[in-house]
Amino acid sequence: MNIAYIALGSNISPREAFLKDAISLLVEHEDITVRKKSAVYETAPVGYTEQNDFLNMAIQVETDLSPPLLLEYCQGIEQELGRKRVIKWGPRTIDLDILLYNQDDMKTEQLTIPHPHMHERAFVMVPLADLNAQAFLPHLQQTAGEVLGLLPSEEVRS
Numbered sequence: 001m002n003i004a005y006i007a008l009g010s011n012i013s014p015r016e017a018f019l020k021d022a023i024s025l026l027v028e029h030e031d032i033t034v035r036k037k038s039a040v041y042e043t044a045p046v047g048y049t050e051q052n053d054f055l056n057m058a059i060q061v062e063t064d065l066s067p068p069l070l071l072e073y074c075q076g077i078e079q080e081l082g083r084k085r086v087i088k089w090g091p092r093t094i095d096l097d098i099l100l101y102n103q104d105d106m107k108t109e110q111l112t113i114p115h116p117h118m119h120e121r122a123f124v125m126v127p128l129a130d131l132n133a134q135a136f137l138p139h140l141q142q143t144a145g146e147v148l149g150l151l152p153s154e155e156v157r158s
Ligand SMILES: Nc1nc2nc(S)n(CCO)c2c(=O)[nH]1
Pocket: 008, 009, 010, 043, 044, 045, 046, 047, 048, 054, 056, 089, 090, 095, 123
């Protein structure tokens, strides 16, 4: 069994429905188990800012699929839910990005894991820390919490 973290985003209505549908399609795959879901965050667009606000979240999955096969299935979901790559950084019905896959640190033509920009994006790092602040980013040798400046705390602050 492998553990992967996937970021999801949508900024075309109905955003919530696209997130739910994407997760349902992931759950349908016999080699994918969705173990945990973060909260859903409304976020201002970064990069290409002339577009609607996003809903972002992240999920933790267990999978027997290899990274390339997991990517292929995620891209299939984007197609299925009507993602049209009109403007590269533009609006999208649904976006699924593989953030982490075990402790892999790999780069191929199709796929770079960990996601190269994840540490620069609060809309990715906050949902990831929701799931597991101890998730380790091998390319940075830091946990998700450390990237966010969260100090490990034994007790939950009351
Ligand atoms: N807040 C926010 N801004 C974004 N800019 C791009 S591109 N994207 C697409 C994901 O790379 C997003 C996003 O998901 N959320």
